[in-house]
Ligand SMILES: Nc1ncnc2c1ncn2[C@@H]1O[C@H](COP(=O)(O)OP(=O)(O)OP(=O)(O)O)[C@@H](O)[C@H]1O
């Protein structure tokens with residue numbers, strides 16, 4: 201992150217400067233209201249949260265407590281109704297849609313419960329997609345996607361389509377797609393929600409290694425305490441508010457070896 205310490209985001213001729221003295225992420229009094237009048241619902245009721253570069257944070261809490269809403273705000277996919285979101289010291293709530301999109305493309309990677317891969321499209325092409333949006337050359341796309349697939353243990357599986365891959369492998373492709381742009385932050389909303397226990401642990405080992413060995417800040421929503429144990433910090437949401445924020449002194453996770461995948465068929 202240091203090389204990005206004094207950074208700027210430019211869009212529509214507006215330049216926004218970062219402030220390296222602040223945490224990577226800071227929420228202050230963030231609220232999110234869905235709907236209006238009688239049907240209005242406060243999904244976030246004033247959230248304060250600081251996340252430093254390099255942290256691995258699990259977000260837990262009951263269904264409807266605002267976890268995904270918070271992730272959407274943190275991922276710049278949605279804006280708070282009120283409050284401040286500082287990313288690298290930049291006031292995200294004041295950015296234009298274009299600026300937010302730039303910030304997303306440059307700094308953030310996303311992993312979802314349902315993998316969200318393009319069907320009938322090879323693993324390699326799925327991973328190349330964010331690079332295509334960024335205007336990288338075909339040669340660079342190929343090289344970077346192959347490297348990202350290797351880092352999730354899928355070398356040899358580049359030409360398989362999602363239907364030809366197991367759930368665990370599909371989630372690995374989705375993670376490769378999320379990290380191919382070398383994001384500062386990986387946001388994962390229930391990344392193991394569709395996987396069995398064994399695959400879930402393998403995905404968690406992978407996320408741990410991306411955090412530990414590649415310095416990627418990881419924010420992950422999970423319902424499973426076993427999976428949250430991989431994080432060094434566990435934040436609990438209740439009813440749109442931050443209820444508890446605890447340190448996990450002994451996170452789970454062994455050195456990840458790019459092993460799964462096995463020999464391609
Ligand atoms: N787009 C939306 N429009 C209206 N209400 C919404 C919208 N998204 C979420 N909500 C409401 O906001 C509240 C928080 O939802 P959110 O999806 O953040 O919960 P969650 O903690 O992620 O739950 P889960 O564990 O079930 O995924 C819920 O009451 C939900 O119904």
Ligand SMILES: [Mg+2]
Pocket residue numbers: 267268269389
């Ligand atoms: Mg959710």
